Every structure is written in C-alpha cells, then in structure tokens.
Amino acid sequence: MRLIDVCGAMATRLSPVEHDKAVARTSHLPHLAAVLVAGRLAGAPPDHLALSGQGVRDVTRIAASDPVLWQQILAANSQAVGELLGELRGRLDVLIDAVHNDEWETLRSILGEGVAGTLAIPGKHGGPVRPMLSVFVSVPDNPGELARLFGDAGEIGVNIEDVHIDHDPGRPVGLTELVVEESRAEHLLDALESRGWTIHR
Known part of the structure; x- marks a missing residue:
C-alpha cells in the first residue's frame, strides 16, 4: 500500500477470481474483438481500404x-x-x-445493448x-496547427475531454473531432469559427 501511495495511485481490492473476470471483461475481450475485426482488413481490396475512417481505426x-x-496474457x-x-x-x-x-426488433435490441454498455463505462x-x-x-496538415487549435480552445475557456483526427485522403487537411461537455459545444463552435477555423456543423 505504501508503494501505491508513493505512486499517487488508487488501490482497488478484488479477489483473484474477480480480478481475472474484471480484466477479461475490460481488457482481454475487447482486445480479441479488435483482433477479429482487424483480421477482416488484411488482404482486403485497396479500394475497400481507401474508405477507412475513424470508426475502423478506433475499433482496431x-x-x-x-x-x-x-x-x-491470455494464457x-x-x-x-x-x-x-x-x-x-x-x-x-x-x-x-x-x-x-x-429481424429488426432483435437487431435494435442488440444495438441498444451496445449503447447501454458504453454508458456503463465510468x-x-x-x-x-x-x-x-x-x-x-x-485542420491544415502543417506543423503547429493542432497546437494553435488547442491554444484557441484554451483561450476560449473550453476544456477538451478527448480528441480524434481523421486524415482526408484527398486533401492536405485533417478532420479533428474535439469532444467537449455538451453545455460548452455551441460556444466553442461559434468562437472557433470567429477565429477563422473551418467548422463542420
């Protein structure tokens, strides 16, 4: 416990069995699911892969x-x-x-399970x-542009909770997704637009 305190970490007490179940659910199973999806990309036609967006990158x-x-780890x-x-x-x-x-009702139910699962993550x-x-x-694909964007967001007073970047295969720009608190999103949109950024509403 002293080592945990020195590192500034927080201890979670689980029995060995519960620990194994927890890491299987939150780490090992997601990894294997990603492996199976990524495996469907190996050897795929180039014109299929050219359509890859942020979703497939996130999953794989x-x-x-x-x-x-x-x-x-799995063993x-x-x-x-x-x-x-x-x-x-x-x-x-x-x-x-x-x-x-x-069977669209069943499909809707399964899709709903996915939503419920994402909401269960702390x-x-x-x-x-x-x-x-x-x-x-x-965002132009040039050095310093992301820093300028983050700097502008900071000056506006909006905290960026998460960020994703999807590069446009046909243009020298990246589509940057800034995840912010819902109550601050409209303010950020208007302020960035006023500073000359190209916003996608």
Missing part, C-alpha cells in the same frame, strides 16, 4: 499490439476469457440470425458519465 487500434505478449487468464468469449459467441449468433432474417476520474458532444474542425 489495439489489435496492433505484440501477439507474443498477448498470447502470454494466464484463459478460464475467464474463455467464458466471456462463449457469451460473445452466443450474442454473435443471435446477431447473425437477426441480420440474415431481417466517466472522467471515475465519476458519472457527463453528456458530451463532438465539434468537428478542419
């Missing part, structure tokens, strides 16, 4: 981790990971049937989830 980013390391927690993979396979079977058989600093909105800004 962690799949690029070291396979040897992850083989060791050390195979029981808990295997149980969750079984649950995931069951829901995937239901999803496949729903899509093939046009918010900033472990607190409740706060309503957020995304503000989209075109």
